[in-house]
Amino acid sequence: QSALTQPASVSGSPGQSITISCTGTSSDVGGYNYVSWYQQHPGKAPKLMIYEVSNRPSGVSNRFSGSKSGNTASLTISGLQAEDEADYYCSSYTSSSTNYVFGTGTKVTVL
Amino acid sequence: QLQLQESGPGLVKPSETLSLTCTVSGGSISSSSYYWGWIRQPPGKGLEWIGSIYYSGSTYYNPSLKSRVTISVDTSKNQFSLKLSSVTAADTAVYYCARLAPGGRFDPWGQGTLVTVSS
Numbered sequence A: 001q002s003a004l005t006q007p008a009s010v011s012g013s014p015g016q017s018i019t020i021s022c023t024g025t026s027s028d029v030g031g032y033n034y035v036s037w038y039q040q041h042p043g044k045a046p047k048l049m050i051y052e053v054s055n056r057p058s059g060v061s062n063r064f065s066g067s068k069s070g071n072t073a074s075l076t077i078s079g080l081q082a083e084d085e086a087d088y089y090c091s092s093y094t095s096s097s098t099n100y101v102f103g104t105g106t107k108v109t110v111l
Numbered sequence B: 001q002l003q004l005q006e007s008g009p010g011l012v013k014p015s016e017t018l019s020l021t022c023t024v025s026g027g028s029i030s031s032s033s034y035y036w037g038w039i040r041q042p043p044g045k046g047l048e049w050i051g052s053i054y055y056s057g058s059t060y061y062n063p064s065l066k067s068r069v070t071i072s073v074d075t076s077k078n079q080f081s082l083k084l085s086s087v088t089a090a091d092t093a094v095y096y097c098a099r100l101a102p103g104g105r106f107d108p109w110g111q112g113t114l115v116t117v118s119s
Helices: none
Strands: A009-012 A018-023 A035-040 A047-050 A064-069 A072-077 A086-093 A100-102 A106-110 B003-007 B018-025 B035-041 B048-053 B059-061 B069-074 B079-084 B093-101 B105-109 B113-117
Touching (some): A018 A086, A047 A064, A047 B105, A072 A086, B018 B093, B018 B113, B048 B069, B048 B093, B059 B069
Parallel strands (some): A009 A106
Antiparallel strands (some): A018 A072, A086 A100, A086 A106, B018 B079, B048 B059, B069 B079, B093 B105
């Protein structure tokens, strides 16, 4: 089971919106609404930002939103802020024996 | 508030067994609906799911590590543990424990512990 594919880096200016893609297959992203997104600041543990494609845990800013089309899921950060600069990982349940697969990770830079 | 904390040696020799424990506080490891999992992250690289366990002891593992991994649970101590045998330098990573909710979301996570494999 290969990792889900994410762009290595995405950047934007404060106040702008950016979108991170996460591409898998019909066995994972495309087959289930079990896509999650995690934010990881340097030296810190990942933090859940989105689950089941588009749901936000309590306490997560509504500037973060998720969606899915076919085999590709997306995380959009609107009103980009300096504190959003971090690595972002998607993950999905998969019908393969691996069960859970993570994305390759995307570094978000706030210009 | 549920919290998880990893503990164990930070240095393991090649060919030996890595052993870590995750202590759960602020909630019961015997809660229904939740599994408990281990995830690792080599320095500068991405995340890899290692395996998960239910409080009853039911487990499932990443096939790429299955032959070397054992995850167990001790409900009396509210802990679950990871053993990874025959380690090599490629097993050097930050190891995280996390609660696994239905739908495959890992939340919350422990702070992580760096394990270095070196002689």
